[in-house]
Amino acid sequence: MHKATLFVNNYPRGALPKALVSYFNLDFEVRDATASPEFAKEFPLKKIPAVVFPDGSHLTEIIAIVQYLVESTENENIKKDLLGTNALERAQVVRWMSLANSDFMMPLTEAFLETIDQLPYHGDLVKIQLESVDKAAKVFEDRLNAHEFLVADRLTLADLMVASLYVFGFSTLLGKTWRSQHPGIMKWFDKVSKSPICRDILKKDRFVEEPAKHR
Ligand SMILES: N[C@@H](CCC(=O)N[C@@H](CS)C(=O)NCC(=O)O)C(=O)O
Structure with a gap:
């Protein structure tokens, strides 16, 4: 293996890593994890x-991977803008990515998989999971009602990653009514979706009007 391989598929956490490799023209081979026996063997x-480097070492976890991909660009100004210009900004970038990846994304994914019967369905549990999603979303909504972006009033990696996870919500369980109740998040999403880095992955044409329902 001569270059690092990034494994993704069409699941939500693959979209931003793939977009970063493409936008920054990074020296990674991007492979479809689903079609690759090597992926299951390695991970x-x-x-x-997930990433495999030429020496066989691994990198997993979306936060670590997207940070590493931005670190791999040669443009120091872009790196600073996206990752943070000081210790506190860098910590805030990680803070928002982690909040979205755990408190928002985990209950949302489970609720969705239960709704479409890919996990056992229990209506009460889905309700509790969606309440957890709403609690986390309120933290984002409050921040975005008062600020244009998640960190430091400019676009950072936090905005790109968090938006790439929210788009999964908007395409599954967070329908038109939910979106109308979160104007701060939607205004911010609109702005982030214009970034050339990720405009191809933040498309509104996948948004659902009505949330997916259990049959
Ligand atoms: N902790 C990991 C979670 C990664 C993750 O759950 N990825 C999902 C796709 S968005 C996945 O591969 N799910 C397949 C499975 O759980 O079998 C991270 O933050 O990157």
Whole structure:
């Protein structure tokens, strides 16, 4: 293997890593994890995104991977803008990415998988999970009602990653009514979706009007 390989598929956490490799023209081979026996062999948890380096070492976890991809660009100004210009900004970038990846994305994914019967369905549990999603979303909504972006009033990696996870929500369980109740998030999403880095992955044409329902 001569270059690092980034494994993704069409699941939500693969979109931003793939977009970063493409936009910054990074020296990574991007492979479809689903079609690759090597992926399952190398990564027993079978979760994307995942990277194998030419020396055989691994990198997993979306936050670590997107940070590493931005660090791999040669433009120091872009790196600073996206990752933070001081210790506190860098910590705030990680803070928002982690909040979205855990408190928002985990209950949302489970609620969705239960709704479409890819996990056992229990209506009460889905309700509790969606309440957790709303609690986390309120933290984002409050921030975005008072500020244009998540960190430091300019676009950072936090905005790109968090928006790339929200788009999954807007395409599944967070329908038109939910979106109308979160104007701060929607105004911010609109702004982030114009960034050339990720405009191809933040498309509104996948938004659902009505949330997916259990049959
Ligand atoms: N902790 C991991 C979670 C990765 C993850 O759950 N990825 C999902 C796709 S968005 C996945 O591969 N799911 C497949 C599975 O759970 O079998 C991270 O933050 O990157």
